[in-house]
Amino acid sequence: MSMRSRFALAGITLLVGGLTAGMCHLFSSDSPRDVAHLAQYAPLSAPVHLLLFAGGMLVLLGWFGHYALQYSSSGTVGFTAFVGLFLGIMCGDLLHCILEFSVFPVLNSEAPYALPGLADRTYQATPIAVLVLLGRFSLCAGAAAAAVSLYRRRRLGAAFPFAVTALLQAATVFPRLAEPFSTASIVALYFSMAALGIAVLHSVRLRHAAAARVATYPEPPQPLER
Numbered sequence: 001m002s003m004r005s006r007f008a009l010a011g012i013t014l015l016v017g018g019l020t021a022g023m024c025h026l027f028s029s030d031s032p033r034d035v036a037h038l039a040q041y042a043p044l045s046a047p048v049h050l051l052l053f054a055g056g057m058l059v060l061l062g063w064f065g066h067y068a069l070q071y072s073s074s075g076t077v078g079f080t081a082f083v084g085l086f087l088g089i090m091c092g093d094l095l096h097c098i099l100e101f102s103v104f105p106v107l108n109s110e111a112p113y114a115l116p117g118l119a120d121r122t123y124q125a126t127p128i129a130v131l132v133l134l135g136r137f138s139l140c141a142g143a144a145a146a147a148v149s150l151y152r153r154r155r156l157g158a159a160f161p162f163a164v165t166a167l168l169q170a171a172t173v174f175p176r177l178a179e180p181f182s183t184a185s186i187v188a189l190y191f192s193m194a195a196l197g198i199a200v201l202h203s204v205r206l207r208h209a210a211a212a213r214v215a216t217y218p219e220p221p222q223p224l225e226r
Contacts, residue, residue, distance in 0.1 A: 014197030017058025022190035024052035065171035084142020092135025140169035161192035
């Protein structure tokens with residue numbers, strides 16, 4: 001596989017995964033506390049979170065491929081961005097998806113009246129809650145580092161969305177702002193990944209066009225020095 005194909009593959013996975021995961025977060029909602037609405041929520045929640053998990057995995061694959069192709073020029077800031085966002089997406093978002101499309105539907109079918117309380121305790125007083133919280137801090141640091149790294153490489157179209165994501169993630173640290181900014185911050189993260197995918201594909205197209213021009217109009221031979 002050529003280097004151009006590898007960059008294109010990374011860009012496509014970032015674009016498709018980012019749009020898929022971002023749209024899933026826009027259409028998903030928190031578990032209802034009213035038991036009467038659980039019967040309507042459960043059949044829709046599991047497929048949405050399964051699709052969200054698939055989109056998030058595509059983002060992680062594209063993010064890993066993008067870093068692997070750029071690691072020589074990424075430096076410490078780029079490495080911080082890669083680790084922060086990779087671990088942040090895994091722990092801060094995709095971890096809870098596994099519960100939503102595997103464990104919670106079973107609990108809803110067996111004990112629907114107990115599901116709201118179990119869901120609250122799962123996300124508040126268990127090791128999973130700690131991992132999700134650490135993942136959110138990792139997302140904030142990773143998004144800020146990604147904005148700086150992309151700015152240094154003059155990819156302003158991708159750096160700006162990551163800067164906005166970092167600000168929204170930082171706002172979720174405060175208890176009063178956590179709930180209103182939680183969904184917006186994670187949607188901004190995935191749309192930032194999609195914007196990065198567009199930037200990567202655009203750079204691939206420019207390189208291909210430059211290579212085509214060189215092949216069509218080669219440089220004239222230089223005269224030999226006497």
